[in-house]
Amino acid sequence: MGSGLHALRIAAGIVLWAVHFALVYGSTAFACARGAAAAVPWIIGSATVVAALLAAAIAAVEWRRREAFESWLASGLAAVAFFAIVFEGVPVLFLAPCA
Amino acid sequence: MSDERALPLPNPGPRPAGEVEELRRIWAAPKGLRFLTVINNNYIGVLYVGAAFLFFVLAGILALMMRTQLAVAENDLVGPTLYNRLFTMHGTVMMFLFAVPVVEAMGVLLLPNMLGARDLPFPRLSAYAFWAYFIGGTVFFASLFVGWAPAGGWFMNPPLTTEYFSPGFNEDFWLLGIGFIEISAIAGAIEIIVGVLRTRAPGMTLARMPLFAWAMLVFAVMIILAFPAVILATALLELERAFHWPFFTAEAGGDPLLWQHLFWFFGHPEVYVIFLPAAGMVSMIVPTMAGQPLAAQRLVILALVATAFLSFGLWVHHMFATGIPGISLAFFEAASMAVAIPSGIQVFAWIATFARGRVRLAVPTLFVLGFLFIFVLGGLTGVMVAAIPFDWQAHDTYFVVAHLHYVLIGGMVFPLFAAFYYWMPYTSRFPLSERVGRWVFGLLFAGANLTFFPMHVLGLAGMPRRVYTYQSGLGWDAINLASTAGAFVIAAGVLLFLVDVARRFRMSAEDNAGDVWGAGTLEWLPGGNYSNRSIPVVTGRYPLWEQPGLAKDVEEGRYYLPNAPTGTRETILTSPLEATPQVLMRMPVPGWAPQVAAFFTAAFFMLLTVKLVWLAAACGLVAVGALLHWGWSLDPPPLPDAVDIGGGIRLPAYASGPTSQAWWAMAILMLTAASLYACAIFSYLYLWLVAPGTWPDASALPRSSYPVVSAVLLVASSAAFGSANGSLARGATPAPAIAAAIVLALAGFGTEFASHLAVDPRASAYGAVVHLFVLLGGFFVAVAVVLAAFAMARRLAGKLDRVRRVTFDNARIFWHYVVAQSLVGLLLLHGFPRLAAP
Ligand code: HEM
Numbered sequence: 001m002g003s004g005l006h007a008l009r010i011a012a013g014i015v016l017w018a019v020h021f022a023l024v025y026g027s028t029a030f031a032c033a034r035g036a037a038a039a040v041p042w043i044i045g046s047a048t049v050v051a052a053l054l055a056a057a058i059a060a061v062e063w064r065r066r067e068a069f070e071s072w073l074a075s076g077l078a079a080v081a082f083f084a085i086v087f088e089g090v091p092v093l094f095l096a097p098c099a
Numbered sequence: 100m101s102d103e104r105a106l107p108l109p110n111p112g113p114r115p116a117g118e119v120e121e122l123r124r125i126w127a128a129p130k131g132l133r134f135l136t137v138i139n140n141n142y143i144g145v146l147y148v149g150a151a152f153l154f155f156v157l158a159g160i161l162a163l164m165m166r167t168q169l170a171v172a173e174n175d176l177v178g179p180t181l182y183n184r185l186f187t188m189h190g191t192v193m194m195f196l197f198a199v200p201v202v203e204a205m206g207v208l209l210l211p212n213m214l215g216a217r218d219l220p221f222p223r224l225s226a227y228a229f230w231a232y233f234i235g236g237t238v239f240f241a242s243l244f245v246g247w248a249p250a251g252g253w254f255m256n257p258p259l260t261t262e263y264f265s266p267g268f269n270e271d272f273w274l275l276g277i278g279f280i281e282i283s284a285i286a287g288a289i290e291i292i293v294g295v296l297r298t299r300a301p302g303m304t305l306a307r308m309p310l311f312a313w314a315m316l317v318f319a320v321m322i323i324l325a326f327p328a329v330i331l332a333t334a335l336l337e338l339e340r341a342f343h344w345p346f347f348t349a350e351a352g353g354d355p356l357l358w359q360h361l362f363w364f365f366g367h368p369e370v371y372v373i374f375l376p377a378a379g380m381v382s383m384i385v386p387t388m389a390g391q392p393l394a395a396q397r398l399v400i401l402a403l404v405a406t407a408f409l410s411f412g413l414w415v416h417h418m419f420a421t422g423i424p425g426i427s428l429a430f431f432e433a434a435s436m437a438v439a440i441p442s443g444i445q446v447f448a449w450i451a452t453f454a455r456g457r458v459r460l461a462v463p464t465l466f467v468l469g470f471l472f473i474f475v476l477g478g479l480t481g482v483m484v485a486a487i488p489f490d491w492q493a494h495d496t497y498f499v500v501a502h503l504h505y506v507l508i509g510g511m512v513f514p515l516f517a518a519f520y521y522w523m524p525y526t527s528r529f530p531l532s533e534r535v536g537r538w539v540f541g542l543l544f545a546g547a548n549l550t551f552f553p554m555h556v557l558g559l560a561g562m563p564r565r566v567y568t569y570q571s572g573l574g575w576d577a578i579n580l581a582s583t584a585g586a587f588v589i590a591a592g593v594l595l596f597l598v599d600v601a602r603r604f605r606m607s608a609e610d611n612a613g614d615v616w617g618a619g620t621l622e623w624l625p626g627g628n629y630s631n632r633s634i635p636v637v638t639g640r641y642p643l644w645e646q647p648g649l650a651k652d653v654e655e656g657r658y659y660l661p662n663a664p665t666g667t668r669e670t671i672l673t674s675p676l677e678a679t680p681q682v683l684m685r686m687p688v689p690g691w692a693p694q695v696a697a698f699f700t701a702a703f704f705m706l707l708t709v710k711l712v713w714l715a716a717a718c719g720l721v722a723v724g725a726l727l728h729w730g731w732s733l734d735p736p737p738l739p740d741a742v743d744i745g746g747g748i749r750l751p752a753y754a755s756g757p758t759s760q761a762w763w764a765m766a767i768l769m770l771t772a773a774s775l776y777a778c779a780i781f782s783y784l785y786l787w788l789v790a791p792g793t794w795p796d797a798s799a800l801p802r803s804s805y806p807v808v809s810a811v812l813l814v815a816s817s818a819a820f821g822s823a824n825g826s827l828a829r830g831a832t833p834a835p836a837i838a839a840a841i842v843l844a845l846a847g848f849g850t851e852f853a854s855h856l857a858v859d860p861r862a863s864a865y866g867a868v869v870h871l872f873v874l875l876g877g878f879f880v881a882v883a884v885v886l887a888a889f890a891m892a893r894r895l896a897g898k899l900d901r902v903r904r905v906t907f908d909n910a911r912i913f914w915h916y917v918v919a920q921s922l923v924g925l926l927l928l929h930g931f932p933r934l935a936a937p
């Protein structure tokens with residue numbers, strides 16, 4: 001397998017986290033600046049659920065190949081990404097958007 | 100793994116006489132004045148560490164001046180203007196001229212030997228990075244003596260730093276000086292990434308790679324991603340100061356917070372850029388001092404990478420007090436708390452390793468213990484200020500000064516001293532004195548706590564940071580005096596250290612003191628300027644512990660490449676994951692080009708600062724000339740035969756395409772460019788978000804035929820370059836197709852340029868950011884054109900053909916990248932306003 005593909009697999013969790021982060025942060029800033037506060041919980045909520053499920057899936061798939069260090073690392077990073085995604089999405093349950 | 104250990108040696112027999120002498124001759128450092136052209140990593144590494152330490156001492160002297168001023172209330176030793184310059188220069192020099200360069204320097208010094216390579220893959224690039232940094236840094240520091248030192252604080256927030264509030268050259272010194280030094284940091288990072296991924300000893304898989312190398316890899320990737328943000332920010336502020344493009348001026352639709360976003364997008368990861376390599380050093384020292392492999396090595400690697408990426412989601416915690424929506428603050432608050440966990444994992448791994456082994460209480464161990472203590476305290480106050488209500492209370496008080504010094508001194512200065520003591524025998528004939536070292540440790544530890552612990556109290560008692568004096572009777576007097584006394588205790592410790600270094604440090608690669616600790620990793624193999632006599636096969640994480648007789652076999656030349664088969668400097672390029680040998684890479688020898696280029700690039704930036712534009716331009720031309728001269732010697736002629744390195748392995752002595760080191764460097768450079776461009780896109784969208792009113796509606800935009808024509812021309816230029824590639828592969832000349840590509844790209848850019856002529860960059864933030872994209876686009880097209888013209892010249896000179904084609908390939912991939920990036924720019928500048936128009 002090409003090393004480019006390997007690098008992509010190791011980075012998959014990180015990329016997912018980054019996309020979720022940019023989406024959640026960017027759309028909140030946008031919605032709040034343009035008076036669309038009501039949309040914020042929906043955007044964050046759905047983005048978080050989708051991203052968290054994907055991260056969990058990556059972690060699970062890579063975990064099955066964990067004897068290879070690269071897969072172990074990919075799995076671990078996806079697991080970290082999973083927790084970070086959930087952790088960063090949870091405040092939406094407790095806080096009023098755009099306050 | 101005893102079966103692996105029993106692997107047959109690649110070159111078991113006795114070696115012919117004279118091989119070592121030849122290696123010595125080939126890798127010898129130049130003598131006399133020509134020593135300035137030295138490029139060997141061990142020399143550049145030591146010079147680099149030395150220069151960085153010099154800046155540490157200089158910034159420390161500034162700190163002493165500040166502490167002396169603050170020792171008693173209403174002191175009039177230092178006035179407000181000078182005090183502002185002092186804290187700005189102290190913070191800036193410590194962060195940009197000491198902390199980042201010194202870890203990069205340690206990487207240059209240690210990595211090749213640790214990985215079993217003869218040198219880093221681009222030795223002239225390290226030399227360039229060092230000289231550019233050293234010259235630029237020295238001039239920057241000297242601005243203090245002529246009253247030109249910046250005074251806007253180490254993060255230079257506008258509007259304070261705009262021309263209106265800070266006229267004069269002072270802030271320009273910061274912007275151009277630091278912007279330039281960041282470029283040198285990026286050059287070093289490219290070197291380190293390619294070195295770690297492509298020059299590891301055979302068998303050193305990613306899982307077996309030493310933790311310092313892992314840390315440096317992560318460090319370098321972070322630099323690649325984070326530093327472009329600050330380079331862009333400095334460029335924007337300089338454009339505003341020099342040409343009145345209002346990126347940060349609210350009346351014209353700009354926003355000072357844009358600076359804070361860009362700066363802290365760099366600035367927070369910067370903290371980990373500094374800390375992770377230090378953690379990597381600790382992860383090398385702890386196992387040696389405990390005589391035990393590091394506990395939970397895989398988890399520690401995971402923690403390193405996790406900290407790195409999480410740290411990119413934290414920047415807004417420096418902006419809790421700026422009025423960003425609460426829910427957005429909450430993401431950052433959550434992330435700020437989460438990032439403490441991977442750091443915790445590393446701390447537990449070190450403690451567990453100590454607990455398992457019999458700890459040797461040498462000076463490096465003491466510094467590691469001091470580091471753990473101070474850093475954990477700094478981490479705790481960090482979790483405190485990550486709590487938003489507390490941050491609002493502590494913001495801009497001495498509590499923050501205390502916190503940041505605990506983190507930085509604990510997290511990087513102590514590990515660095517541990518590393519100095521630990522690796523001194525690697526680079527010097529004598530180790531440092533253990534007895535003096537204990538005193539140094541004691542003074543630094545006591546001094547750091549005495550200086551900075553009281554500052555927590557001061558902060559809670561309400562003393563703001565960055566004040567040049569204070570009234571007595573506020574309950575601050577005694578605490579300030581204690582803190583000042585502590586600063587002098589630190590100074591005494593540093594002085595003692597310098598005395599010991601002067602007495603015992605004698606640089607030497609060949610008869611260094613060597614493995615005095617009984618360590619397990621490759622940098623402790625016996626060697627010389629050529630690094631190791633032969634390049635070992637690695638079967639585990641601690642080869643010197645696990646492979647008996649390794650040192651002797653390496654020294655007797657029983658492993659790979661015991662000689663110099665092509666008669667010049669060379670090392671083995673291996674595959675990035677499994678480290679299987681792929682290419683015998685021939686390496687450059689010393690010459691003046693990197694030093695001349697570094698000197699004149701530094702001169703270019705510094706003269707630009709003081710607005711001597713013509714002189715600056717002349718220096719810039721000389722620098723470009725030197726760079727081209729340097730580039731001309733890249734891509735040496737291919738050798739017809741593969742070279743035997745032992746063990747039945749024959750390696751080609753020439754590579755192009757993805758196995759070549761040049762291809763990797765170009766790929767990383769493109770990643771840097773992409774990060775810069777992404778930051779520019781962020782700036783555009785951000786400005787639109789805060790001031791949509793300055794955006795034109797669809798009727799006021801350039802006609803849509805402009806971007807269409809521009810896009811067609813650009814795509815056609817890419818196609819032309821593709822056909823040049825086809826010609827070259829067939830053995831025909833690519834020159835006509837390259838020429839066509841150049842004309843098409845220039846026309847494409849020209850069309851885009853013309854379409855925005857009606858917009859005034861000074862009138863509004865919209866105009867400014869549009870012209871920023873034009874400027875960026877022009878810059879990238881210009882670089883691509885120079886690379887392409889260079890390839891054509893190589894063809895004319897007979898240095899480019901279907902085999903020897905590295906310069907062409909580099910120009911080609913960069914070309915396609917620039918076209919793709921320009922198309923994104925067209926979409927943004929012409930598509931987005933149409934989409935977003937009400
Ligand atoms: C060695 C002993 C050191 C002492 C005695 C010291 C002392 C000080 C003092 C007195 C201030 C100014 C506080 C104020 O007026 O707001 C300061 C600020 C600062 N120091 Fe240090 N410092 C030391 C080491 C370091 C190190 C090693 C670093 C970084 C690697 C560092 C980074 C900074 C930064 C970033 C600032 C903030 C500058 C600003 O407000 O713009 N310091 N330090």
Ligand SMILES: [Cu+2]
Pocket residue numbers: 366367370413414416417
């Ligand atoms: Cu931070």
